[in-house]
Amino acid sequence: MSPGVLALVSALAALGLMLANGVVLIYMLRKVLAHFHLRLGPMRVGWHGLLQTPADVLKLLTKEDFDPSATDLWLFRLAPFMVFVPSFMAYLAIPFSDSLSFTPLDTGVLYTLAALALVPVGILAAGWASNSKWSLIGGMRAAAQQIAYEVPLLLSVIGVVMIAGSLDMSEIVKAQQGTWLGFIPRWFVIPQFGGFLLFLIAALAELNQTPFDMSVAESELVEGFANEYSGMKFAFFFLAEFSNSFVVSALAVTCFFGGWLLPWVPIDLPVWVDVAVFLTKTYLCIFVLMWIRGTLPRIRIDQLLSLGWKGLIPAGLAWVLLTGVVVKLVP
Amino acid sequence: MPGHLTIAVFAMLGAGFVAVTLLFSRVLQHRSFGDEKYSPYECGSDPVGPPWVQFRIGYYVYALLFVVFDIETVFLYPWAVAYGSLGMFVLLEMAVFIGILAFGLAYAWKEGALTWR
Numbered sequence: 001m002s003p004g005v006l007a008l009v010s011a012l013a014a015l016g017l018m019l020a021n022g023v024v025l026i027y028m029l030r031k032v033l034a035h036f037h038l039r040l041g042p043m044r045v046g047w048h049g050l051l052q053t054p055a056d057v058l059k060l061l062t063k064e065d066f067d068p069s070a071t072d073l074w075l076f077r078l079a080p081f082m083v084f085v086p087s088f089m090a091y092l093a094i095p096f097s098d099s100l101s102f103t104p105l106d107t108g109v110l111y112t113l114a115a116l117a118l119v120p121v122g123i124l125a126a127g128w129a130s131n132s133k134w135s136l137i138g139g140m141r142a143a144a145q146q147i148a149y150e151v152p153l154l155l156s157v158i159g160v161v162m163i164a165g166s167l168d169m170s171e172i173v174k175a176q177q178g179t180w181l182g183f184i185p186r187w188f189v190i191p192q193f194g195g196f197l198l199f200l201i202a203a204l205a206e207l208n209q210t211p212f213d214m215s216v217a218e219s220e221l222v223e224g225f226a227n228e229y230s231g232m233k234f235a236f237f238f239l240a241e242f243s244n245s246f247v248v249s250a251l252a253v254t255c256f257f258g259g260w261l262l263p264w265v266p267i268d269l270p271v272w273v274d275v276a277v278f279l280t281k282t283y284l285c286i287f288v289l290m291w292i293r294g295t296l297p298r299i300r301i302d303q304l305l306s307l308g309w310k311g312l313i314p315a316g317l318a319w320v321l322l323t324g325v326v327v328k329l330v331p
Numbered sequence: 332m333p334g335h336l337t338i339a340v341f342a343m344l345g346a347g348f349v350a351v352t353l354l355f356s357r358v359l360q361h362r363s364f365g366d367e368k369y370s371p372y373e374c375g376s377d378p379v380g381p382p383w384v385q386f387r388i389g390y391y392v393y394a395l396l397f398v399v400f401d402i403e404t405v406f407l408y409p410w411a412v413a414y415g416s417l418g419m420f421v422l423l424e425m426a427v428f429i430g431i432l433a434f435g436l437a438y439a440w441k442e443g444a445l446t447w448r
Contacts, residue, residue, distance in 0.1 A: 007340040014341065015348060064360045065353070069369035070378075081349050088345035092337060103337040110408055132371040133382040144390050147397040154404045161411040227372055232356040236349055302447035305393065309445045313400065313436060317429050320407065324422050327414065 010102040014091040018243045023053045025242040028283075029290055036294030057235075065231025068130070075129035080229075080236040082122030087240040090115035090247045095170045097260050097274035108169035109157055112251055116206060116244060120146035126237070127225035138224025141301055145212060148308035149205035155316030156198035159323040160188050160255045173259030177267060185263035189256040194319045196256045198312060203248045205308070208241065209289055211296040212304055249285035250278075257281055392444050403432050 027042070027050070034041030042049025067073060092115075093108035095101040105111055120143050127139015161167060164175035178186050189196050205212040221227070226237045253259055259281075260274035261267065299307075371378050410425055439445055 003336055004340070007337040008344070010337060011340045011344040015344060061352075061356050062359045062361070063356075064362050065356065066362070066369065068371055070371045080353075081346055084349050085342055085345040088348075089338065089341045092341055102341075103334060105334050110405075128383075130371070131382055133373065133378070136382050136386070140386060140390055144393050147394060147401075150397065151400045151404050154401070155407075158404075158407055158411045161408065162414045165412060165415040167408065167412055222372070231360065232353055236352075305447060306445070309393070309396070309436075310440065314433065317433055317436075320411075321426060321429055324414065324425060328419060328422055 007103070010092075014102050015088065018088055018091060018239075018246075021246045022239045022242050023057070025246065025286065026056070026238075027053045028286070029242075029293075032287065032290040033294050036291075060232055060235045063231040065229070065233045068132075068228050070131040071228065072129040072131060075125050076228075077233075079122050079126035079129055080233045082125055083119055083240045084122075084236045086115045086118035086122070087244050087247070090244070093169055094247065094250045095173060095254065095259060096278050097271045098170060098174070100271055100275065101170065104170060105168065107167045109161065109167045109172065109251070109255070112169075112247065113154060113157070116247065117146075117150055119240065119244065123225050123237075126229070130225070130228035132228050134221045135225050135227045138221045138227070142208060142225055144301070145205055145208070145304055145308075148305050149202040149212075149312070152198050152308065152312035152316045153202035153206055155313070155320060156195045156202060157255055158320050159192045159195040162320075162323055162327055163188065163191065169254050169259075173254055173261060176258040176261060179263060183264070185258060185261075187256060187258040187263075192256065192323070194315075195323070196252075198316055198319065199252060199256070201307075201312060203252065204289070204292065205304070207245050207248055207289070209245070210293040211299050213293075213298060245286055245289055246282065249282045249289065252285050253278065253281045257285075389447060396439055396444060399435065400432070403428075 030052070031041045031049075042052035045051045045055050067076060090112050092102050093105040093111050095104075095108070123146075124139045124143040127135045127137075127142065130136070130139075160172060164172040166172060166175070172188075176186050176188055180186055180190075184190065204210075226234055229237065260278040262269070262273075262277055371382070373379075406428070407425070410421065414421065
């Protein structure tokens with residue numbers, strides 16, 4: 001196949017994965033949160049509400065999406081693109097197996113983080129263009145929050161890159177093969193536990209997840225930056241949000257939990273086993289995110305910014321230095 | 332470069348998908364009109380004053396600091412990739428670099444740029 005056709009096929013496959021993720025994750029979020037609240041969640045449409053999300057998609061497709069009169073029309077219509085496209089592009093470098101990724105990229109980790117970093121631009125544009133007070137506050141909060149946690153997120157992965165000696169996501173996974181003492185898997189979460197904690201906190205903030213969800217903050221800002229949006233435009237913001245939680249979880253699995261590798265088994269498993277292992281680990285990570293969402297209350301914006309700038313960034317810098325020293329001393 | 336081509340294809344397909352879906356939805360949907368419906372949403376009451384006002388300066392200070400720190404963090408990446416293959420001296424160099432970063436952060440902290448007012 002020519003490179004152009006190959007690129008198109010992989011992009012279509014990624015689009016399919018993203019849409020499937022969206023449908024599955026919305027159902028999963030509603031069910032998981034419901035059970036944390038001792039409710040049942042969707043039960044009526046299909047067996048245990050399984051057809052609820054497809055029904056919602058049909059509803060959103062046929063809903064009117066109108067442009068309120070006060071909006072900055074160009075920016076208002078552009079904002080769903082600015083949010084959706086980068087979060088779709090972030091799928092590109094995820095390695096599902098040694099031989100299977102949409103495209104192998106030498107700078108995979110940096111590329112994925114860069115793609116995710118573009119999302120807040122769209123959210124800020126949506127908040128500003130809506131010309132509504134709730135939206136503006138939501139957009140500003142999202143921007144401040146995501147830039148405050150962008151730096152710790154970048155710092156948290158540097159330790160992993162130093163040990164693996166590569167930004168290629170497959171190389172990072174391969175650096176985690178084998179075991180210590182014959183039974184402890186060489187996953188980077190053990191030597192890089194500090195980095196993992198930083199990553200977890202920063203990723204929650206990047207995803208606008210509770211306890212850092214004050215850009216949406218239903219009880220204060222109604223729906224935050226997406227307040228004036230309706231129909232499919234609204235749907236794209238939330239499709240992007242769900243898809244980002246998949247990408248960030250996949251990044252966590254790749255960098256800290258050995259990607260497609262299973263401990264204590266031979267490494268040359270069939271491709272479908274690798275993919276199944278990778279997806280299972282990723283969905284477990286997403287479950288943990290939902291668990292946190294169902295457990296913690298929201299914090300205030302000034303507390304959030306203080307935690308990011310005065311806590312996580314100094315901690316991240318110290319962790320990079322510490323990793324540097326330890327890597328040189330322990331070959 | 333196959334990587335660059337794929338990135339371009341991903342960007343175009345993503346944008347195309349959004350555009351086609353929005354057009355499709357535009358064809359399917361039922362549209363109705365009315366003045367009240369198009370006014371900005373403020374929980375039902377009429378909006379008071381324009382929302383595009385001067386906004387809290389604190390956000391801009393954080394944004395300025397972010398630009399500095401984000402670029403400097405990205406400079407750490409090439410160093411991290413090559414770290415294993417270089418000698419002891421790179422550690423010292425990076426300690427100096429991170430020291431300068433930390434000094435900048437401490438200065439911003441002391442000047443009150445990190446305090447929410």
